Amino acid sequence: MKNTAKILAVSSLSVLAVSCDSFLDINQNPNNPLTVTADAILAQALTTTANTYSINYNPYSAFAAGYVAKSGTVNGYAPERTYNYNSNFSQTLFTNTFDNIYDYDIIERQGKAANQPYHSAIAKIMKVYNYQLLVDQYGDIPYSKALGGLANITPVYDKADAIYKDFIVKLNEAIAEIDAANKQTSPIPRAVGAEDVVFQGTMTSWVRFANSLKLRILMRQSSQPTLSSYVSTEMTRLQASIASGTPGAAGFITTDVVCNPGYVQASGQQNPFWDRYRADAGGTSSTERYYTLPTKYLLAQFLLNRDPRGYRIFNTTATGFTGGAELGESAPLPGNAATRFRDFGGVFKGPDAPVPLMLRAEDLFSQAEARERGFFTGGSAKNDFNAGITASFNYFYTPSPANRQNATRDSSAFVAAKVTKYLTAAVNVNNGLVNWDVTTTQIPEANIFGGARVTAATYTARLTTPRSVTNQEKIIYQKYLAMTGVASTEAWDDYRRTGYPRFAPSLQTTSPRPDKLPTRLLYPQSEITTNLANLPQGISQFTTLIFWDPS
Structure with missing residues (x-):
């Protein structure tokens, strides 16, 4: 894993946060040292998550899940049409997500050191959100040693099922930290403000989001028979945790969880999905608009x-x-x-x-x-x-x-x-x-x-x-x-x-599976190049299952 590159990426993000008036303006200077506070980079980290989710994860999955197919306007899309993925296909999912996790790790550590526990808890929740995206597409990934920086540029891979169990631990910790911050009177913790471009500083909403993430995680695990006892226990704990008088009593989300750092019809400031697939700031149609149907x-x-x-x-x-x-x-x-x-x-x-x-x-x-x-x-x-x-x-x-x-x-x-x-x-x-x-x-x-x-x-x-x-x-x-x-x-x-719904697979699939579909992505070329010794071997996009996949 290219930890050196990720450190530089975080550095440029930090400068971005303290040198610009808008959460959407970009003015990178990767030579500036990491001396900013957690509140100064939270908005950019959340916005990066939104960008990666909407224009990296969503398009790849739209093909895999049978929502879209290639139109006759463009050539290419061979991996999407056959599921014959390789190590170069959609590798930005891996690299961009890890870059973003580094951002949140800095926010978490800086927040703990500067009496910003709310910012730290938000970062911990968003690390889980991003790590789950990675596990669900790749299975085993670097986790326990993933954020070592230059001290460990070739981290080991952790087992996906163990990572998933730690997600619940981390989310429980984040909820407890929010609860403790609510009760803290000396010194008074710094509140979250406009830099929270998801919930605008409403920490009750972050507790709800953490609870809903736990439900998403446990529902994934529920398909694995060997985890039935664990899932039942954790589901009972989750339901009990939202009872009155507990730190998680806010319950589940009550609205769509959305990120809006101030998107407007201007260059570099539009909704990323609209900007890529519909039109630029001047209204000119994107060519990619016609590539899929x-x-x-x-x-x-x-x-x-x-x-x-x-x-x-x-x-x-x-x-x-x-x-x-x-x-x-x-x-x-x-x-x-x-x-x-x-x-x-x-x-x-x-x-x-x-x-x-x-x-x-x-x-x-x-x-x-x-x-x-x-x-x-x-x-x-x-x-x-x-x-x-x-x-x-x-x-x-x-x-x-x-x-x-x-x-x-x-x-x-x-x-x-x-x-x-x-x-x-x-x-x-x-x-x-x-x-x-x-x-x-x-x-x-x-x-x-x-x-x-x-x-x-x-x-x-x-x-x-x-x-x-x-x-x-x-x-x-x-x-x-x-x-x-x-x-x-x-x-x-x-x-x-x-296994639901049973949508139509590709006419040109090379999958040997009964449903003619793939099961996962392959590890990116960047990992093959830099961390081959730790990389899981013998991985197939047709036969290697994510641990929660019962097929």
Whole structure:
């Protein structure tokens, strides 16, 4: 691992924080020493996380999870079309995430040394967030010795399952540190202010986020039978920890967790996803806008269920969608002649839109699954399930700040009416993928159509004989739709964990697996070059599983 390069990256980030008026301005000077305080670099660290999540993790996972495919406008995309990954494919996920973790490590250490315990706790939470992203794509990674700097530029790799267990320890520590800081009177700890571009210094929200991260972590582990006792114990502790009178009593997140350092339509200051895939600050369309299209499978789900979100997320014509793509097809439609993500819609909200780090819908569906599987007592899995659908509608129908132009269409009542229309639509009354109380559906799995192929002709086709639907399938199915275009990584992780939904794999896949999909990424070339002695060997993107993957 290139620790020297990472140290220089952190140094430039530190200068950035103290020499600029805006959290989005860039003026790097890697020769400046690390003498800044934790509050001075927090905003840039959080913004970097948002950038990496939205334009590194999300695009790779969107292909793997069957959300998007290559259009006919561009050549290339061979790894995405075949899953034949190599050590150069998406290696910025690894390097950029570790760079960001170094930033948080400095914030944590500086915060502890300068009576900034809130900043330190935030950094500890965000280190877990980033480390989990790495483990979920690579498995074993440097962890216990990863942040040694020049003293250890070739750190050993820790086992992924042991790292995951330490995540819970670290999050519990962060919550306890926040609680202790709340009670500290001498000296009074420094408050978190505008530098917190996620929760604006509201530490109760950080406790909720830590609890929701714990739930995400434990749900991943729950698919591994050897961890059943551990997961049950930790789930019980988690539920008890949010009881009144405990440090974690704030509960789970109550809103979408988003990062907004002040995105505006200006060069270098736009929402990174919009800037890369939609338009530059002058309004000129990005060429990458036309490189990918939503898959036919994804479009089919919105059409088959008469789901209003489809018309919010994608552009449409008077007759509906104009066409999608299939992973690996030899003659896909041009990117400017088929259905794309809608401008100022549910995914491309605008240049000033915040970047989601965790959707409330995801958390609610996780709570529904935890209750359904007996990990949580009390409450109602059905209520969580329906609340997750509502939260998803709220996310996709909420415009960016600069595009709140219609008080009626932007109102909660308008969105609530859309949810009711969806849940009560005639085609969904007996559809177990939408109605919690129904155990069958006529919506086909992708693999029912001739070996996992979904064509334009099947957009409205239904099964003659209904098939069974488990409660876990309906939860993950709705969660998949809620993640569309903005949290593809979580959908991809959930597929590998549960096998749902059974979306169509690539036509050109080289995978030997029954589902024809990959299982992970390969370690990047940078690690092969600099840390080969510690690198796990014999890794295959088709047969080497992340520890929580039961397949």
